[in-house]
Amino acid sequence: NEYADISLKDIDQVSKSSFPLCMRHLFEKLREDHHLKHGGRMQLGLFLKGVGLKLDDALAFWRAEFTKKVGAEKFDKEYAYSIRHNYGKEGKRTDYTPYACQKIISSAPGVGDHHGCPYRHFSEDNLRAALGRMGLSSRGMEDVMDKVRNKHYQLACTLTFEAVYGTSCDAGINHPNQYFEESQKILKS
Ligand code: SF4
Incomplete structure (x- = not known):
């Protein structure tokens, strides 16, 4: 829809102005710890997809944070798959919806x-x-x-x-x- 389209350069500003508390918290923790456990990656990842973050931007976003802690190879092997999966690009290719x-x-x-x-x-x-x-x-x-x-x-x-x-x-x-x-x-x- 017309409101749902955020790009990477806007994401920090938009997280402060428009995210509900649950997502602000996950976003801040990710920026702080450069990591989120599975439940957090799912909840925030699907939300970001819902606000219009494109798959390529999502991969760049998660990669930039995670690779401050783990190697790029580990990111690609262990985490990139599930991000593509959330976007319906892997596995059963289900297009997963953000959590209510x-x-x-x-x-x-x-x-x-x-x-x-x-x-x-x-x-x-x-x-x-x-x-x-x-x-x-x-x-x-x-x-x-x-x-x-x-x-x-x-x-x-x-x-x-x-x-x-x-x-x-x-x-x-x-x-x-x-x-x-x-x-x-x-x-x-
Ligand atoms: Fe608000 Fe719903 Fe997020 Fe709870 S889960 S903070 S009620 S938007």
Whole structure:
């Protein structure tokens, strides 16, 4: 669609302006650690495909980070396949779709994993710190934490969206790519 097309040169800026918290977190961890475990690579990789990152750009993006830690040969052998796979270029050639919130919320990240939904999987302290970095006021933060305590994670994300962009989101957030698209609509209007 008209909003879904990001290129590599824009990706850092767009990650800060339009990614939901789950994807901001994965993106920042990847930039920081130059690595993500399988669950994180799937969750972020399919999301990026959904926002319009082309396969060649995706390969360049992951390769640039991973090869700060592993050799290019190891990257090509162990990781490039699954990126092409996500784009339907390997194996059964299924064109995999990005994960919806429900799937992400019900995932079970283990130690060292960064996938999942921060509203569901972060400690309260970490979540508050992350919301502070997104610019939420203390009032806005309390509203979000209230939804989290009641296990209404998608509503917590919707309130975050509304606080960040200063506008209502009546449909509610149910998909990270929907969050991205709604955000781009606002920022580009
Ligand atoms: Fe991501 Fe959905 Fe959780 Fe928001 S509610 S952080 S979009 S998984």
